[in-house]
Amino acid sequence: MDDFPLVPNPPSFEVRFVSGVVVDMGRQDWPSEPRRRWSIETSTDPAVVAVRRANRSIVEAAVQCAPSGGADVVAHHARVQAKLSVTRSRAETYTDIGLLCERMPQLKAHLRKGIFSIDHLRLLARSVDGVRHEDTARAEEALIEVLTPRRDGQQVPGPRALFRKVTKAIHGVDEHARPVDHTDPDPPAVTCAEMIPVPDGDAVPEVDPPAGVDPRDGGTLTRRVSVDTYDPTATVITVTLPPEDAEEVVAILDAVCREMSCSRADGVLHLARGTVDTSVTLNLYREITSDVAATSGGHWLDAMATDAFMERVTHLRIPGHEATEAYTPTRRMVEFLEGVYVTCTYPGCEVPADRCDVDHVSRYNHADPDSGGPTDTRNLHPLCRGHHQLKTLGWIDATKADDGAVMWSSVDDGHIYVTEPTGPLAGYARTSFAAQASRRFRTVREHNERRQAQRAAQQAALAAARTAATEEVPF
Structure with a gap:
């Protein structure tokens, strides 16, 4: 049962006899549409088949x-760790995934297809930590929707890309x-929390810590600065931020590094010493509603x-396609x-888009630009330097495709892989008739309002001019 055949359910009819009269109740079970599947589900490559089996x-x-429910957490993790011969962190991961499957049985059936790796599963398991019991069904439905491809043969997004979609869904x-x-999965242990030394003989001042700061360790779990001076030849400063x-x-x-042509380490020193003056533009994307x-x-x-x-x-800007x-x-x-x-649009690549090249999908013709691929956002996508x-x-x-999806084909094996846009503006990569009608509606009304x-x-100017003309004294 490694692959799932695309065979629609046969139609069925219900016929009843009432007082000798045949009553046709009509078709009760219509053929269902073929289920859209990820590329990893349809591949017959031996390595892919083995990965599906391993994921299951x-x-x-x-x-x-x-x-x-009543099991001791520490004891249970210790038993799992010993039985499976894995680390404590991995034992916790298996337990979290098991609890997720127990809590959401429909999602468990989805995961049993072997589509998602343990990295995907680990993130999914932790994504429902804050979901209330009464919201479990809605959350399960939202997760299944995220884990269902928009088109047949779509490439499975990487763990980080998937987590961003899950975050929005939850x-x-x-x-x-x-x-x-x-x-x-395994954050490094903090060896020395940030401490502010007090000179000998001086009393420690009673000062309230800043908002959000835990005085016991110098910071919260998401905002923390740790200083490790164990190595006499170097000091390790770890900054943890949302x-x-x-x-x-x-x-x-x-x-700063671009401005000063220096490394990040030197850039930190420039920032600390105030020896650089630079400006940065950060983009924030938000739907109106x-x-x-x-x-x-x-x-x-x-x-x-x-x-x-x-x-x-x-500054505010309405995004859209440009050329x-x-x-x-x-x-x-x-x-x-x-x-x-x-990120880079190549399947499985998670190099951030701001560190990628902007590639013309259809090649740009430098000799005759009119005959080549245009420099249009519909013909552009981010690609890391290697791909x-x-x-x-x-x-x-x-x-x-028109909806922003990128179809990749390999010269070696001829397989097709599809990657979908996953960013906050993914919806703007495609245009529906409803969106088009809404945009045209706004455009027409705004045009008429300006014209009026x-x-x-x-x-008003003409009326003022006529009034002034009638008030003039004739010579």
Whole structure:
């Protein structure tokens, strides 16, 4: 039962006899449409078949590791660790996945197809930590929708890309159940918490710590600075921040490095010493009707963080497809693509879009631009340098659908892989008739409102001129 045949259910009819009269109740079971499947489900490659089998085994093992409600956490993890000969962290992962399957049986049936790796499963298991019991059914339905491809043969997104979609889905069920980012399976232990020394003989001042700071360890779990001076030849300073804050810090640091042509380590010193002056533009994406926004790195903010970021917004822009006659896309076009895709569009690649090249899907003809692929966001996508070189050499080829999906074909085996846009602007990569009609509706009405305002201004000016003319004294 490795693969699932696409055989529709046979139609059935119900016929009843009432007082000798045959009553046809009509068709009761219509043929269902073929289920859309991920590319890993349809492949017959021996390696892919083996991976599916291994993924199913992980789910089955996790189901057996699910504890009873009254089991001791430490003792249970120790038993799993000993039985499976795995680390404590991996024992916890198996237990979490087993609890997820026990809590959401329909989702368990979905996971038993062997589509998702243990990295995907680990993130899924932790994504429902904050879901209330009464919201379990809605959350399960939302997760199944996220785990269902939009088109047949679509490539499974990487763990981080999938987690971003899961975060948005759970937020839609309950904003307070929004999952915490657990993308680091084994975070390094903190060897020395940040301490502010006090000179000998001086009393420790009783000062209230800043809001959100735990005085016992110098920071919260998501905002923390740790200093390790164990090595006499170097000091290790570890800064832990929420994803959106970290994205801002890294953007500023990289801007300093470009400005000063230095490494990140030297860039940190420039920032600490105040020896550099640079400016950075951070993009924030938000739908008009949504109470949450997303950063260009694809991190969805909660409502409080969204409000804090919105207070710093200086410019607003309505995103959409754009084109230019030049070979190099404009900055607006690049920012739009980063909001649509977030990462390199090659299957399984998670290089951030802001570190990728902007590639013309249909090649640009430098000799005759009118005959080549245009510099249009509909013909552009982000590609990391390595995959860009492979495409340029002709080893892989890409085509782009109207909805932003990129279809990849390999010269070696001829297989087709599909990647979907996963960024906060993914919906803007495709245009429905409803959206088109709505946009045209707004355009027409705004045009008429401007025209009427101009006409009213002209009429007012003309009336004022006529009044002035009648008041003049004739000579």
